[in-house]
Amino acid sequence: MRPSKGLGQNFLVDRSVPPQILEAANLSSEDSVVEIGPGVGVLTLPMARLVQQLTAVELDRRLYPYLQAALAPFPGAKLVEGDALEFDPADLAPMPYKLVANIPYYITSAILRHFLESDHRPSRLVLMVQKEVAQRIVAQPPDMSLLAVSVQFYGQPKIWATVSASAFFPLPKVDSAILLIETFAPQYDQSSDLPKRPCPDVESARFFEIVRAGFSQKRKQLVNSLASGLHQDKALIQQALEKAGLESTRRAESLSLIEWSQLYPHLT
Incomplete structure (x- = not known):
């Protein structure tokens, strides 16, 4: 066959x-x-x-x-x-x-x-x-x-x-x-033998809305891609990045999963 x-x-x-x-x-x-x-x-x-x-x-x-x-x-x-x-x-x-x-x-x-x-x-x-x-x-x-x-x-x-x-x-x-x-183990099952997710306290739909916005303009600085992708004022994005301890000149490709999770609460 x-x-x-x-x-x-x-x-x-x-x-x-x-x-x-x-x-x-x-x-x-x-x-x-x-x-x-x-x-x-x-x-x-x-x-x-x-x-x-x-x-x-x-x-x-x-x-x-x-x-x-x-x-x-x-x-x-x-x-x-x-x-x-x-x-x-x-x-x-x-x-x-x-x-x-x-x-x-x-x-x-x-x-x-x-x-x-x-x-x-x-x-x-x-x-x-x-x-x-x-x-x-x-x-x-x-x-x-x-x-x-x-x-x-x-x-x-x-x-x-x-x-x-x-x-x-x-x-x-x-x-x-x-x-x-x-x-990773489901968030509701902390007794599981599976490894634990390093960023447990995020809601996936909003998290990926932020991440997709970050990657929406390749090789652009994060402050610009997030402002455009999330339709938010650039000054508010700048403030969120500062609160997360991230430089606005960073690019999406340089952020780790943990850093995305640190940014998440400041954009929700």
Whole structure:
């Protein structure tokens, strides 16, 4: 079966890569896993043998009969035909789960938003993404981006391994990376074993309104981009920056997640 160009498919053919993905996922017999884009099952079957519950979400109808037959011996495995962006993580509540995904690169940002912004987000995400995108996600000041802040607000990202383009068929034009994200504990569950978010006392909608405004004019000084993006007087923005201990000449790319959280209360 040939990969679908329309769906952006690149099948993983290098057998040395799946063990690295499984190692990053750190799976046990007690885990529940959601897999997006199982393809021909190179990750699906090893996970089905190991975990307590597996939900595999596949959009390509051609693969459905094959996957259904392959997963039939595993009572804890469930195959869902459809778009992963329409899959509701709340359906898994209250059971904690991990997300494993080898997805078309063009939906990487959408998948991250869909699952990280969910009220029932995974405890761990392991995704195959474009290497350049992974590097942007794990970036630190002075190389931050809206994408980096958006992911680091919800968890701790790490590049687990890089993967050559030769590991896929058809051969993509770029190298890839296995991206691991360990999400922060929900604010209401301080007894969780998950790491704690470094800026717990912020409301996400307003926080990202501020951050988006900051990044709305690339390479502009923060006082100008915030005044324009938030439609506020420049003098008020200057005052907020001073209260947060930030120089008005700073640029959004130079702010850490903690510094954004320090600015937040002065703009709400």
